[in-house]
Amino acid sequence: MISILLVDDEPRMLDLLALYLTPHQYHCTKAYSGEEAITYLTQNQYDLVLLDVMMPVMDGWETCQKIREFSDVPIIMVTARDQKNDIVHGLKIGSDDYITKPFHEDELLERINAILRRTLAIKRVSFNNLVWDPQKHLVTYKHSSITLTPIEFSLLGLFLCHVNQIFSREHLIEKVWGFSADTEGRTVDSHIRNLRDKLRMSNYPIDDYLKSVYGVGYKWLSNS
C-alpha cells in the first residue's frame, strides 16, 4: 500500500486531503507542522509528501529544504493561487511538483499519480561501481557515464536485476522487446556484442560478468 505524509497546520485541510486520497488506496498520515513531519520522516518510510507552504514557525519551503538534507522522498508543494510564476514553483530547489489551492480532487490525484509513476519505478541498481539508473536513464562506471541505446540499456538492466539467472534468447526477447516482437534469436547476439563493446571501452571488466552459456543463452555472473 502506498503511504503519503500530509503536512498542514489546518486540521480541516488535512481531513479534506485524507478524504480525497484514502478511497484511492493511499494510506495517509497527518502532520500538523514541519517539525512533526520531519520527525515522522526520520522514523518511517513514505512514498510521497504533500506539503503546505503557508505554515507558522517553519514554512513549507524551509521544511522542504530540511527534508532534502536527508531524504529524496518526492514532495508536492501546496501553494496559494495568487503566485503567478507558474512553472517557477515547480522548479523549486527540491520539490518535485506543486499544486495551487483550491484544487479539484482529480487534479490532485493526477499529480500524485504522475509523480509516483516516475519515482515508484525501479530504483538504481549497482554492481561493483557500475550503476544502472532507470529514472535518469543513465549508466555510469566509476562516475563516468556510458551512453547506451534503449535496447542495450534494457538488456543491462535485466541482467543486473537478475544476477546469476540464465536467460534464453527467447526469454530476453520477451522481456526486452515485448511479447508481440518477431525478433530472431541471433539479433540478441548483436546487441550483446554492442553492449560488451561499450562497457569494455569504458574499462569495465564486462567479460568477467556477462557470460554466454553454451547452447542455452546468457547470464550475468556474480562470484559472490
Next chain:
Amino acid sequence: MISILLVDDEPRMLDLLALYLTPHQYHCTKAYSGEEAITYLTQNQYDLVLLDVMMPVMDGWETCQKIREFSDVPIIMVTARDQKNDIVHGLKIGSDDYITKPFHEDELLERINAILRRTLAIKRVSFNNLVWDPQKHLVTYKHSSITLTPIEFSLLGLFLCHVNQIFSREHLIEKVWGFSADTEGRTVDSHIRNLRDKLRMSNYPIDDYLKSVYGVGYKWLSNS
C-alpha cells in the same frame, strides 16, 4: 551572488551594515537617501532592500510605498526600538520584515536569510554566463539579453534547474504545458529547435549542452 541595497542617511550606519554583510557573500550597494535608492532600483536588480525609517526629506515609509509601486523586491525596515505601531504600519505598506536598532549581527543575518529563503526560492539560475532570471523573466548571455517566448523560457529553466536529468517529451509537456494539455510530442521538438536557434544566434554553445537522447528525450549536459 546575492545583492543587497542599503538605504540610510548616516554613512556610519551604511558602513556598519556593509561590514556585517560582505563577509557572508552579500554584495552591498549604498544609497544615502530614499530618492537615491529608487534610482538604483529602477536601474539594477537587487535581491533585498534594507531601509532605514528615520531619514530626512523622504522617510523610510514613504520610500517603501514608492518602491512598491513598481517592484516586489523584499524590504526589511530598520526602525528605532519598540515602535510597535510603526511595525504594523510598515507591514501594511508592503515591507516584509523589520529590525530594531541597535541590533546584533546574528539577528540581522537571520532575518535576511529568513526572507531570502521565501522570496529567493527560485532566484536566478546561471550556467557559464547564461543567466535565467524568472523574476525579470529574462535570459542573458554575457550580459546581452536573449528574447524567448514563454514556452522557450520555461523549457530552458526546467533544464537549467535539473542539469543532467533526462526528460521524456511527455515529462516536458507535463511540466511546461501542464497536465490537461493535449500537445503532441513532436511539438516539443519545434520549441527545442527555436530555443537552440536563438541561443546559437547569441553565440551560446548550446549544442554542447542541450542534447537529445535517442529514443528517450532531451537533457542539459553538464560535463562536471
Next chain:
DNA sequence: GCAATTTTTTATGATATAGTAAAGGGAAAA
C-alpha cells in the same frame, strides 16, 4: 585433433527517431 555446433564478429539494408522547414490557426497588439 577433428567435426559438429554455437557464439562472435562483420557488414549491410531496413526501420525508427530526431532535425528542419514551412504552413496554418488563433490571440493579442496596432
Next chain:
DNA sequence: TTTTCCCTTTACTATATCATAAAAAATTGC
C-alpha cells in the same frame, strides 16, 4: 480591421539504431 507573434502540426530530410545474413572464431564431444 489588419498585422504580428507565438504555438501547433505536418511533411520531408538526416541520422541513429536495429535486424538480419553470412563469415570467422570459439566451444563441445568424440
